Amino acid sequence: METIRSVREELQLFVRRFGLLNASCCEECCGEQVSLVQGHILFEIRRAGNPSMQQVAEELGMDITTFSRQAKSIEAKGLVERQISPDDRRVSLLRLTTAGEEVMARIDRYMLERIEKIFASMTVFERETVARSLELLNGALARAACEDNVACCK
Structure with missing residues (x-):
């Protein structure tokens, strides 16, 4: 349960720091x-x-x-x-x-400039890890949406 709380908090911070609000x-x-x-x-x-x-x-x-x-x-x-x-x-x-x-x-x-600026302080391995993690998260969201029949997460 602690991992889930941590992920939720990290997502909230990401949305805020990335400027989506x-x-x-x-x-x-x-x-x-x-x-x-x-x-x-x-x-x-x-x-x-x-x-x-x-x-x-x-x-x-x-x-x-x-x-x-x-x-x-x-x-x-x-x-x-x-x-x-x-x-x-x-x-x-x-x-x-x-x-x-x-x-x-x-x-x-x-957006590309923003991402490049964010990635500038990361190693190549860290960048690849972030990209792969986002792919995994998006895939899991799509599967969960299909299982729950929720369109908003596809």
Whole structure:
């Protein structure tokens, strides 16, 4: 039980120190008013390549109503476009606009610089250990989500 408490505490500290709760991260990161949730949506749209709204909502573990509001917000910012699926006119597909791709490129650069700065004080072995540990943790989260039928942790 002590290990579990320790992991929980370390995760809390990680989120705080990495800046995931930082209200000013948009200005530092990409210069845009993009919330953490919107950043995840943009990332998933790019990763999936023209996914449906339902696909992205499910992947992020969001209900479709909440997701739809967020999608409209980033669409209004000109970062995402909706298109009707040629296969099913009831389905809206999402894609990044040129502006959305530029924002994602700035976010990528910022995040890579942050990670490089964090890793700078680590040995190669420590870096590899962190990377492998994150892979193991993400895999365990995915398995637990499947077992519990929880979409938010996939």
